[in-house]
Amino acid sequence: MSSGFDFDHEINREDSNSVKYDGRQAMFGKNDVIPVWVADMDFAAPPAVTQALAQRAAHPIYGYTLFPDSLYDSLIDWMQRRHSWVIQRDWIVLCPGVVPSINAAVMAFTQSGESVIIQPPVYFPFFSAVMQTGRKLIQNPLHLANGRYTIDFNHLEQCAKDAKLLLLCSPHNPVGRVWQPAELERLLDIAAKHDVVIFSDEIHADLIYPGNHHHTLAAFPEYNAKIITAVAPSKTFNIPGLNLSALIIPDQSTRNAVTQVFNTLHISASNPFSIAAFEAAYCEGEAWLEALLIYLRDTRDCVEAFLAKHVPEIKVIKAEGTYLLWLDCREWNRTDAQLKHFFIHEAGIGMSPGTLFGEEGSGFMRLNIGAPRQTVLSVMQNIKQAMQNNRPNHLG
Ligand SMILES: Cc1ncc(COP(=O)(O)O)c(C=O)c1O
Numbered sequence: 001m002s003s004g005f006d007f008d009h010e011i012n013r014e015d016s017n018s019v020k021y022d023g024r025q026a027m028f029g030k031n032d033v034i035p036v037w038v039a040d041m042d043f044a045a046p047p048a049v050t051q052a053l054a055q056r057a058a059h060p061i062y063g064y065t066l067f068p069d070s071l072y073d074s075l076i077d078w079m080q081r082r083h084s085w086v087i088q089r090d091w092i093v094l095c096p097g098v099v100p101s102i103n104a105a106v107m108a109f110t111q112s113g114e115s116v117i118i119q120p121p122v123y124f125p126f127f128s129a130v131m132q133t134g135r136k137l138i139q140n141p142l143h144l145a146n147g148r149y150t151i152d153f154n155h156l157e158q159c160a161k162d163a164k165l166l167l168l169c170s171p172h173n174p175v176g177r178v179w180q181p182a183e184l185e186r187l188l189d190i191a192a193k194h195d196v197v198i199f200s201d202e203i204h205a206d207l208i209y210p211g212n213h214h215h216t217l218a219a220f221p222e223y224n225a226k227i228i229t230a231v232a233p234s235k236t237f238n239i240p241g242l243n244l245s246a247l248i249i250p251d252q253s254t255r256n257a258v259t260q261v262f263n264t265l266h267i268s269a270s271n272p273f274s275i276a277a278f279e280a281a282y283c284e285g286e287a288w289l290e291a292l293l294i295y296l297r298d299t300r301d302c303v304e305a306f307l308a309k310h311v312p313e314i315k316v317i318k319a320e321g322t323y324l325l326w327l328d329c330r331e332w333n334r335t336d337a338q339l340k341h342f343f344i345h346e347a348g349i350g351m352s353p354g355t356l357f358g359e360e361g362s363g364f365m366r367l368n369i370g371a372p373r374q375t376v377l378s379v380m381q382n383i384k385q386a387m388q389n390n391r392p393n394h395l396g
Pocket residue numbers: 039096097098099100123169173201203204232234240245
């Protein structure tokens with residue numbers, strides 16, 4: 001490839017304890033589906049990351065580890081360079097994963113029985129973070145019209161009256177929206193008016209398709225809403241198994257409330273390998289990311305064109321960000337159980353069922369296109385063939 005990064009290269013991930021590959025039997029009841037479900041990619045991490053890990057591994061003592069200044073600097077520089085957000089070192093709280101942080105925020109800002117708003121269809125741990133901690137779930141479903149999802153602000157305003165916390169997914173998994181400034185400002189307005197804390201999960205913020213722009217919620221200076229921003233190199237550089245993310249929390253009392261939860265549970269994220277990878281990715285991974293974004297855009301466009309031509313029963317919701325495509329299968333008129341059976345057993349594909357993201361996901365499937373083009377094309381061919389076998393005029 002001209003970029004020097006070979007995203008077409010197929011790497012065998014079987015027997016590597018990969019959730020995506022080695023978890024197929026448990027998830028789909030069979031091992032031979034093409035796995036396009038859980039959100040990691042089938043691409044090698046940037047060379048700078050693998051080199052940094054090899055270098056750290058070469059030192060044979062893997063003891064308790066400090067967070068070096070250079071680690072903080074790598075994030076501060078990245079946020080300024082890529083997101084035009086100038087942050088201070090004090091604002092950063094390093095933590096293992098974004099999901100534990102969502103749970104920590106729920107514990108920090110709500111009491112048992114108090115309410116948290118989520119906007120389904122949405123990444124499923126948003127539900128469990130609220131339910132498992134005994135909080136009340138308030139749902140403000142996204143509105144779908146003309147193939148595009150938007151926030152129902154009138155309903156959000158009603159919800160906010162009773163809520164303490166809002167979990168925002170920005171960009172939004174699974175529908176692929178990259179929220180625009182006017183949308184974020186309206187959301188901030190409502191949160192500030194009703195004194196609702198916002199947890200802004202921006203884990204996909206670096207994965208934006210050309211023509212779209214991610215706006216960091218906390219970078220709108222004129223609002224004094226309490227915001228916790230979660231970011232990570234995990235999705236961006238395909239290192240989610242290393243488990244290191246960061247919260248950026250400008251307001252001190254908000255920050256103290258979250259760190260208190262982590263301290264109580266004695267959760268530390270300091271791991272010599274994740275530190276090496278985090279820093280190398282943010283400092284030296286940018287060219288790799290630029291090439292990846294072009295590759296993903298071309299794959300997304302390929303999938304859209306293929307399905308429009310060969311499988312018109314399935315409509316692709318246009319993704320503005322993320323490597324997750326939200327497939328609208330509703331016109332095909334199948335129950336969720338039938339869809340599941342069709343894709344697993346007739347097409348041989350392991351996708352995430354839409355209902356995983358809430359009842360609004362009924363009739364949808366989520367396709368992970370973070371894989372060599374050839375893999376994604378095989379998925380397309382399998383769907384086309386299986387669909388042909390299903391059409392009423394099929395003879396064979
Ligand atoms: C919106 C969102 N948040 C969080 C995560 C997972 O974060 P972590 O692995 O850091 O817990 C994902 C993974 O798919 C995600 O899509």
